[in-house]
Amino acid sequence: MVDANLTISDRIQEKLDGLTRAERQLALSILENYPASGLGPLATLAKGANVSVPTVARMVQKLGYKGYPDFQADLRDELGAIAKGPIARHETWAGAAPTEHILNRFTEAVIDNIRNTMAHIDPVAFDQACALVADQRRHLYIVGGRITHTLAEYLFMHMQVIRPNLTHVQSTSNTWPHYLLNAGDGDVFVIFDVRRYENNTLKLAEMARARGAKVVLFTDHWRSPVHRIADVCLTSQIIVPSAWDSATTTMLLIESMISAIQTLNWDSTKNRMQELEDIFDKTKLFRKFT
Amino acid sequence: MVDANLTISDRIQEKLDGLTRAERQLALSILENYPASGLGPLATLAKGANVSVPTVARMVQKLGYKGYPDFQADLRDELGAIAKGPIARHETWAGAAPTEHILNRFTEAVIDNIRNTMAHIDPVAFDQACALVADQRRHLYIVGGRITHTLAEYLFMHMQVIRPNLTHVQSTSNTWPHYLLNAGDGDVFVIFDVRRYENNTLKLAEMARARGAKVVLFTDHWRSPVHRIADVCLTSQIIVPSAWDSATTTMLLIESMISAIQTLNWDSTKNRMQELEDIFDKTKLFRKFT
C-alpha cells in the first residue's frame, strides 16, 4: 500500500513513461476498464491485455506494490472510498475539468450529434452505399470540397489500400472536368458536401449522374442540394459550440464505412495490406512498434 | 453468472428473507460497503461480517452462483457497466439496425474511446496547448505524417482563418528540412504522430526542439516517442473493430481546440472570418445558404 490523495489511475498514468512496451499495454488495458479489470485474477487481467502473467507482477512492483494482491487491496480501498463519498454522477466527460470547460461542452455536443445521426440513419442505405463503394468493377471517384476535402482524402487513403481503381477529385480545383472525361456508366462518385454547399460540387454531381454514374452523398442534416440526384444520401448532425461545424460525426460514418467495406473485401484487402507492410519494411519508413 | 437488468445489490435485498441469521448478517455486511467488500478474498469478507468461511460460500450459492469466484466476476461486470456510464451503455445506436451491425459496433467503440480519452485528459495541458497555438507572436507549424496529414490539414485550414503566421508541413515529404531553416526560438510545432510512428516525425520534432521551439503533440494512447520531448502531449484512444485505428477521437480534440482558440482570439478571428466571407462573395465560389 502506498500514499493516499492520488488515485491509482493517476499513479499509473504518471509512471507510464517508466514502463516498457508490454507493461504500458497492460497499464492502458487497466485504465480502459478501470477499476473493474484490476480486481479480477492476475491471469485474467494478463489475458485481457495480451501480455504474460509475470508482466503483470512486474508492473505492479514498479508501481510500488509488494505484489498483485497488495495492488488489489489498494484498488478496493479506493473503490470503497469513492462509494462512500457523494456519488458524483458522470455529467462531465473530462472529469478533472468543470462542466463549463470547452472540452466538456464540446464533447457533449458531439455525443449528441452522434446519437442523433445514428437515430436517423437508414442502415439499408448505409449498406447500399458500402456495396457500391466496395464494388471493384466500378471506378470509384471520391470528391471533396473546400472544407470536406480532408475527409474525402481520409476516405481515399483507406480505400486505396482496400481496392484499386479509384481517384480523388477536388471539386474546388479546376481540373475536375478532366476526370469526368473518363467517368461513365456504372462508376461511383462519393461526394462530400456540407454547409456552405458548393456550386462546383453540385455541377460535378449532375454531370456524373448524366453520364450514368451512381452518386453516394455525405452531407449534413440540412442536406446539400446534391441529395436530390444522389442514389444514396448519408447525413450527419454537425452542431457544436463553435463558429464552425463539426466533422467528427461524418468522420465516424466514414470510418464505419471503411470498416464495413474492409470486411466485404477482406480477402483482397488482407493481401493488399500485407503488400503495403512489405513495402514499408523495405523502405524502413517507420519505426518498429515500441 | 445470472440474469442482467438487476443489480446484485437488488438481488441480495430480494433474497434477504430467505436467508438464515448468519447469512443475513453477512448480506448486510456486503451491502454496507458495496461492492468493494465483495471483491476481496472470501475469508476477509467472512471475518468482516463475523461469520464463518463456509457461510459465505453457501450464501452465494443461494444467490444462484456456482461459487464465490463466479459471484465476484458478476460484481466486476456490474462495476464495469456502471463505470461506463449511462451513455456508453447504450446498446444500439442505429436504432433501426441490429446490435451487431457495424454501425452500432463501431459507434459503441468510438463512444468508448471518447469516454476514455476525456477521462484521462489533463485539462491544464489542453489549455496550455491552446494558449501556445493561439499565440500569434509564435510562428505555428502544423506537422502531419502519412495517415495523420489529413488531420493536420484540417487543423491547418481552420487555424488559417483564426490567425496568420502558420505553415503546414508534411513529415513524409522530403521538403520539411527547408521549413526548419526558418523555425526558431519561441515558435510552436503541432505534431501529429499515431501508430505506426514515423521516424521522420521524430527527427523533425527533435530538431524543432533543438532550435528552441515548443512542441505540442497529438498521439494515441500508446504514445509516439515524440512525447518524450514534447512540451504538451494530448493522447486519444483509437481502438475500433477495424484493421485500422480511428481518427474520430483525435478529430474531436482538434475541433475542441479550434473552438477554444477561436474564443481566445475572438476579436481577430471575427474580423478575419468576415473578410473571408467577403472574398467568397466576390468570387461567388459558393451558393448562398439555402
Place this chain on the structure above:
DNA sequence: ACAATTATGAAAAATTTATCACAGAGTGCT
C-alpha cells in the same frame, strides 16, 4: 423436554492463483 432438523464453524482437501527462475527473442550499440 426430547428428538429431528437445520444452521454453523473448524479443519482438511482441492483447486485456483501468484511468484520465481530461466531461456529465448528482439533492440540497440560498437
Place this chain on the structure above:
DNA sequence: AGCACTCTGTGATAAATTTTTCATAATTGT
C-alpha cells in the same frame, strides 16, 4: 555484422484461496 543488453513469455514451484467434509450447536415441532 556481432555482441551485450533489456524485455518478454514459458514452465515449475510455492502460496493463497475456495470448496468440501464432518462434528457441534442452535432451532423447531411434537
